[in-house]
Amino acid sequence: MPELPEVETIAAGVHARVHGQRIVRVWTSGKPQTFKSPEDEIARALTGARIESVRRVGKTIVMTLHRGKTPGAPSFPALSERMGSVKTPTELLIHLGMTGRLLVSAPEIPLAPHTHAVLTLSGAPGESARREIRFVDPRRFGRISLHAPQPATDNLQPATFSGPGSEPLTISLAGFIALFHPRRTPIKAALLNQSLLHGIGNIYADESLFRAAIRPTRQAALLTRAELARLRTTLVKVLRHAIQLGGSSVSDYVDADGARGFFQLQHRVYRRTGQPCLVCATPIRRITLAGRSTHFCPHCQR
Ligand SMILES: [Zn+2]
The missing domain is CATH 3.20.190.10 (MutM-like, N-terminal)
Structure with missing residues (x-):
């Protein structure tokens, strides 16, 4: 998707x-x-x-x-x-x-x-x-x-579509912490919840959690502020890098011209089950979490 x-x-x-x-x-x-x-x-x-x-x-x-x-x-x-x-x-x-x-x-x-x-x-x-x-x-x-956006009132722009959740590329650190700190679900499940942040799916949840060295099964509420700050930074970095490379073509994704993206070449855990971690060589593990396949390094992600 x-x-x-x-x-x-x-x-x-x-x-x-x-x-x-x-x-x-x-x-x-x-x-x-x-x-x-x-x-x-x-x-x-x-x-x-x-x-x-x-x-x-x-x-x-x-x-x-x-x-x-x-x-x-x-x-x-x-x-x-x-x-x-x-x-x-x-x-x-x-x-x-x-x-x-x-x-x-x-x-x-x-x-x-x-x-x-x-x-x-x-x-x-x-x-x-x-x-x-x-x-x-x-x-x-x-x-x-x-x-149909709400009509503009004096001095206000019309209320245009703003989606179900907050925007990952622009959310503040305080906003990010406020979204995830109260959640008692695994952090991976919270990242996929479109009413919190919107736009994150399986690929970018797994890839950002790996880069932040956070295990996907950790309860969101138990992550420290430093870990949440690291997660926000890595998430933004991963998303921006992926946009630069035109996205990830893992199935039949193509852009407006029918061209494929290249971020799939940067995947470190997603669909790398059993292959050595690029940091420590431990085989990447795959589990099912919130009904979705989830990939992580059992050594690097705590
Ligand atoms: Zn590792």
């Missing part, structure tokens, strides 16, 4: 290619599992809207859409129009699930099997070629829905 670095890579890639463009046509597959909002509502909200930005919140891709006042307006409406529509953005939320992909494609490339949504774009100004954003998801655990 794509985690924070993979979703960040995809969102940044899609943003770079499509922001500022208008959606001229929407096609959906009619598969009810994929769409948490009615498909005709999604099509209505998207058709004619301009893509303001594509960003990541936790493991969710958030596409912010603005509607111009006049149909068929150019891709970059006048500033006054933008100002006027600032209060009513719509957000399209895309969760990739296990196997979801969000790709930016040329229209002439045949649709992949299991394509569930195609957004045809107006094309960038001065560019004749149109592009499509395609959502492909063989196992259909991915989800697409609309989110």
Whole structure:
């Protein structure tokens, strides 16, 4: 399942290619599992809207859409129009699930099997070629829905989608300690709990716990402040390094261009069961914790 670095890579890639463009046509597959909002509502909200930005919140891709006042307006409406529509953005939320992909494609490339949504774009100004954003998801655990931010009140920005938990890359040390210190569950389970921090999955939980030398089975509440501080530092470092390398391609993950990531080459424990620890040569052990396979070095992680 794509985690924070993979979703960040995809969102940044899609943003770079499509922001500022208008959606001229929407096609959906009619598969009810994929769409948490009615498909005709999604099509209505998207058709004619301009893509303001594509960003990541936790493991969710958030596409912010603005509607111009006049149909068929150019891709970059006048500033006054933008100002006027600032209060009513719509957000399209895309969760990739296990196997979801969000790709930016040329229209002439045949649709992949299991394509569930195609957004045809107006094309960038001065560019004749149109592009499509395609959502492909063989196992259909991915989800697409609309989110209407709360309208802005005086001097406030509209309340945009902020996800179920806190953001791992920006949380303060005090905030991090406040999240984990009260938890009586194993630290690995607490890291996977999306209502605490969002975006962390099995790979980055295992890799950050190894680098912080903390055993995944330790009760979160019994970790010292120094250990929690070390965990936060290593977690941020691992996530940033993984984003730099385009994420981990462990199954069929690819970015917006269909390219694979390279962080899997940096994995020190994840899926290295029985192989020697890169620090002490003790064989890496695999256990099941919170229903997930968990990899650690029994010597380095206490
Ligand atoms: Zn070791």
